[in-house]
Amino acid sequence: MTPELRSERLSLSAYVAADEAHFVALFQDEAVGRWFGDGVQSAAEDRALFGRIFSLIYAEERFPVWAVRYEGRYVGHAEIKPSPESWLDGHEIVYGLTRESWGLGLGTELARLLTSYGHEVLGLAEVHATVDSENTASLSVLKRLGYTQGRAVPEDNGRTTLLLTSRLPTAPPAGG
Template sequence: MTPELRTERLVLTPYVPADEEDFVGLFQDAASGQWFWDGPERRPAAEDRALFGRIFSMIYAEDRFPVWAVRHEGRFIGHAEIKPSPESWLNGHEIVYGLTANSWGHGFGTELAAALTAYGHDALHLTEVHATVNAENARSLKVLKKIGFVHTKDVREDDGSTTQLLTHRTGSDSVRI
């Protein structure tokens, strides 16, 4: 069951059906959505709607892993999850997060990533929490390094891009929320 999480300024709650338009909007936005999978220009909105449906029909229904809507002052500003990595080269759990472009630059990314990492270590008892980030996503790389993630590997993708694997280990210096 996905628990509610709170930080100083953010509330992470399980999605509700009324969140669908905000979810699709985040994933389809050119600025924010470019960092999710293959980006909105190559992914029709119908795929994001289907993904939103699977959060309820599979992820929540089968209690697979926590997935949250991220809110600030009651307003939807992002998406977050911590899950077993689907990548064959990564045996562990990874955090996934994204914020609406209009919420960038306020420290929410740092606050959110720190909360997800702490949840992984404290609630899931993980000794390592991972993040996979496109090497061109300077904002996310900066956030993760700021809270104690260390670059551990580069992975060359089929499209020629590079994904960086970053790892946070129990006991690492980090921002705690």
């Protein structure tokens, strides 16, 4: 279910048990983890989440979830999944990179790879991303890749989540 993907510099593969410490460290880093779901959780909750990748996501072949590697080192997390948001009917990409890998253009490369996978392999006309309005780095990456901003959703915590969408170009009508 989780195929290996490669870009010029990145390798995405299914997680293995040995990745747990790296996964937890990524989600525990305030600068990274704050943008995932409800933000930084306890290390125990992140270990349980890592376990659910194997016991639920992979076991039930729900959707692809990848460990992201650069030069053989773990540098992040990625997935493309049906959106859990009631206001969004479609698939969204989720990604995060270690602080040490920032500034190398890997975020753009990773988001491009996930978007291409959604359009070309999964056959999705639209690939979405939901991003906190204050996550300027991710917003910049997605806009660079041609994502357009849709609705803004106010959250209970006072923040705003933005919906961004990559759409496949539509072909002109035949004979038109």
